[in-house]
Amino acid sequence: MSINEPSTHSASLALLNRAHSPTTASEIHKAKIANKPLLLRPSSPPPANAREQRRREREKKAEKERKKRGKPRPLSAKQKRETGVHDFRKEELKWNTMLGLNKMWGGYIRGVLGLEGDNAKQVITPQDGGTLLASAEFVGARFTVVRCNCVSRVGVEGIVIRDTKGSFVVVTEKQGVKILPKEKTVFGFEISMREGTEEKEQEKALRCELYGDQFITRPADRSKRLMKVKIMKDL
Numbered sequence: 600m601s602i603n604e605p606s607t608h609s610a611s612l613a614l615l616n617r618a619h620s621p622t623t624a625s626e627i628h629k630a631k632i633a634n635k636p637l638l639l640r641p642s643s644p645p646p647a648n649a650r651e652q653r654r655r656e657r658e659k660k661a662e663k664e665r666k667k668r669g670k671p672r673p674l675s676a677k678q679k680r681e682t683g684v685h686d687f688r689k690e691e692l693k694w695n696t697m698l699g700l701n702k703m704w705g706g707y708i709r710g711v712l713g714l715e716g717d718n719a720k721q722v723i724t725p726q727d728g729g730t731l732l733a734s735a736e737f738v739g740a741r742f743t744v745v746r747c748n749c750v751s752r753v754g755v756e757g758i759v760i761r762d763t764k765g766s767f768v769v770v771t772e773k774q775g776v777k778i779l780p781k782e783k784t785v786f787g788f789e790i791s792m793r794e795g796t797e798e799k800e801q802e803k804a805l806r807c808e809l810y811g812d813q814f815i816t817r818p819a820d821r822s823k824r825l826m827k828v829k830i831m832k833d834l
Contacts, residue, residue: 611628611632612624612625612628615627615628685761687760687776692760692770692775692776694770694772697758697760697770698758700738700739700758700760701739701740701741701758703739704736704737704738704739704740705790705791707736707739708732708735708740708790709790709791709792711731711732711735712728712731712732712790714790714792723805728805728807732807732809733813733821734821736762736818737759737762737767737809737818738759738760738761738762739758739759740758740759740788741756741757741758741759741788741789742756742757742758742759742767742769742779742786742787742788742809743755743756743786743787743788744756744779744784744785744786744787745785745786745787745808746784746785747783747784747785748783748784749783752779752784755769755771755774755777755779756771756772757769757770757771757772757777757779758770760776762818763817764815764816764817765780765781765782765815766778766779766780766781767779767781767786767811780811781811781812781814781815782811782812782815783811783812784811784812785808785809785810785811786808786809786811787806787807787808787809788806788807788809789804789805789806789807790804790805790807791803791804791805792804792805
């Protein structure tokens, strides 16, 4: 921004004339004052601190990357609560409806383990099956609390409708919705398998146990996380 008003120039020239001769003052004024830009600080105040400034820069960078990919900004936790995207209607929480969800999950998990199709596996080893189950989705699975520090939870059975970082939300047959913490809890579930010839098929169940302490993580991050064997001494 440049200031070229005559009043400003005459005032500065008058001050120079007090210390220099008219010729010298005119030369200094012309070389160092006239037609020089006057830099002003932006009207908006600077960030409160360096941390706030870095946060704003990260947000700007992330917004620019999202625009490049053409993806909308994800909802915040507050927006999810306000819009109720994770809420269920009462008519959706009926046991018969959940049984249909469990049947769909059965087909999904058999596909994950390779138990369906022309090249279906006949035997599942703990090494192969455990790795696949560790990154699988459990919404729709029928869980039973096998062991838990809280004795009142042992025996609770329900179909999972939500998998959070620290708990499984299940729908039970008679008690409605229950929240089962993962910490210090072992969940049991079954995966149905088919064996035999086409003329006679016999239903067989693969019984598994899930140690909740090893699944205290966001479902989206589970596939990236390396599972480590932990001994649950308290159980």
